[in-house]
Amino acid sequence: xxxxxxxxxxxIEEGVRMIPGANTLIGPLNKIVNWSRSGSIWPVTFGxxxxxxxxxxxxxxxxxxxxxxxxxxxSPRQADCMVVxxxxxxxxxxxxxxxxxxxxxxxxxxAMGSCACSGGIFETxxxxxxxxxxxxxDVYVPGCPPRPEALLExxxxxxxxxxxxxxxxxxxx
Amino acid sequence: xxxMEIVRRLDTAFPGEVLESIAYQxxxxxxVRRERIxxxxxxxxxxxxxxxxxxxxxxxxxxxxxxxxxGERFEVVYNLYSISHRHSLRIRAMIPENDPxxxxxxxxxxxxxxxxxxxxxLFGITFNNHPDLxxxxxxxxxxxxxxxKEYSLKGKKEWQGMIDLQEKVAKLAKYDFSSQQSGTDKGSxxxxxxxxxx
Numbered sequence: 001x002x003x004x005x006x007x008x009x010x011x012i013e014e015g016v017r018m019i020p021g022a023n024t025l026i027g028p029l030n031k032i033v034n035w036s037r038s039g040s041i042w043p044v045t046f047g048x049x050x051x052x053x054x055x056x057x058x059x060x061x062x063x064x065x066x067x068x069x070x071x072x073x074x075s076p077r078q079a080d081c082m083v084v085x086x087x088x089x090x091x092x093x094x095x096x097x098x099x100x101x102x103x104x105x106x107x108x109x110x111a112m113g114s115c116a117c118s119g120g121i122f123e124t125x126x127x128x129x130x131x132x133x134x135x136x137x138d139v140y141v142p143g144c145p146p147r148p149e150a151l152l153e154x155x156x157x158x159x160x161x162x163x164x165x166x167x168x169x170x171x172x173x
Numbered sequence: 174x175x176x177m178e179i180v181r182r183l184d185t186a187f188p189g190e191v192l193e194s195i196a197y198q199x200x201x202x203x204x205v206r207r208e209r210i211x212x213x214x215x216x217x218x219x220x221x222x223x224x225x226x227x228x229x230x231x232x233x234x235x236x237x238x239x240x241x242x243x244g245e246r247f248e249v250v251y252n253l254y255s256i257s258h259r260h261s262l263r264i265r266a267m268i269p270e271n272d273p274x275x276x277x278x279x280x281x282x283x284x285x286x287x288x289x290x291x292x293x294x295l296f297g298i299t300f301n302n303h304p305d306l307x308x309x310x311x312x313x314x315x316x317x318x319x320x321x322k323e324y325s326l327k328g329k330k331e332w333q334g335m336i337d338l339q340e341k342v343a344k345l346a347k348y349d350f351s352s353q354q355s356g357t358d359k360g361s362x363x364x365x366x367x368x369x370x371x
Contacts (some may be wrong), residue, residue: 018288042193090312090332090334090335091311091312091334093334093335094334094337094339097338097341097342101345105350106350122330123326123327124327125325125326125327125328126311126319126321126325128335133339133340133342134339134342134345135342136349168350173350
């Protein structure tokens with residue numbers, strides 16, 4: 001015979017078990033916290049230029065971001081992700097950094113579009129060559145502008161990245 | 174009224190101010206001297222048959238690489254339109270290189286305010302009697318005038334605000350979270366700003 005399994009515990013995912021009827025989940029804290037964080041990424045919109053239109057399109061009805069739990073928040077204090085969509089000029093850079101500094105942990109940055117990734121076609125005196133000159137970026141979504149599906153894939157990649165984090169919620173990070 | 178007729182009347186009203194007029198593809202451009210520009214603009218706006226009540230555009234030009242028979246290095250170009258008479262005209266005021274300044278026409282059309290600020294910001298052409306002449310597109314402490322021909326595409330030196338920001342980013346980098354996939358090295362260490370997460 002096989003081993004005796006504890007009755008009543010249903011394994012949902014690797015490591016995570018559920019007691020049906022009691023509506024209880026038992027699992028490693030990393031997994032549970034990562035699941036809840038990746039399932040509710042709330043970005044603060046930082047739409048600077050044309051990519052903002054595509055970001056709005058991704059949030060609109062045809063390609064819906066809300067079904068992934070992504071709700072756009074206006075204030076950085078209530079957000080956990082920042083989508084930098086558009087060209088970042090040098091005049092705007094201190095402002096961007098300020099908004100990023102106001103976001104509480106955990107926070108992620110998604111650089112959307114060629115200009116945010118690397119300055120795009122604007123290799124000039126007034127454009128910061130990429131948002132990663134002043135912020136740590138988690139996901140780069142290239143395109144000019146990236147299609148809404150591409151931004152969606154960027155968010156999915158961010159979700160995968162969050163799912164692999166270890167101990168970010170703790171003092172041992 | 175035909176644009177060339179307007180030019181003729183302008184020349185009669187302000188003798189010696191009109192240097193040249195160019196008609197091309199139905200559009201007329203008039204090269205003028207800059208000394209009595211405000212009086213000329215007021216005449217163009219107030220004369221009943223001309224009535225240029227809409228300033229469509231005001232911009233600057235750097236002619237350094239252009240061969241002109243008569244002309245200075247800088248120009249300020251006024252694109253005028255009459256809403257009532259539906260005719261338009263282009264006035265090009267010549268500005269010498271050693272004294273890049275001209276009177277402001279904000280008293281004639283208030284909409285010229287920001288256009289003149291942009292012209293000042295990017296070319297360095299000063300507008301006398303402008304109510305609020307300061308940079309509009311670039312940061313206030315920017316050095317140099319980018320649209321002049323000698324200003325290279327990437328500029329000479331970095332803006333001071335950007336240098337300050339890079340220093341601040343370097344100081345704050347130790348609070349960044351670095352997520353390593355291996356999971357063994359859990360701490361966040363001081364990183365260079367801009368280092369990608371793994």
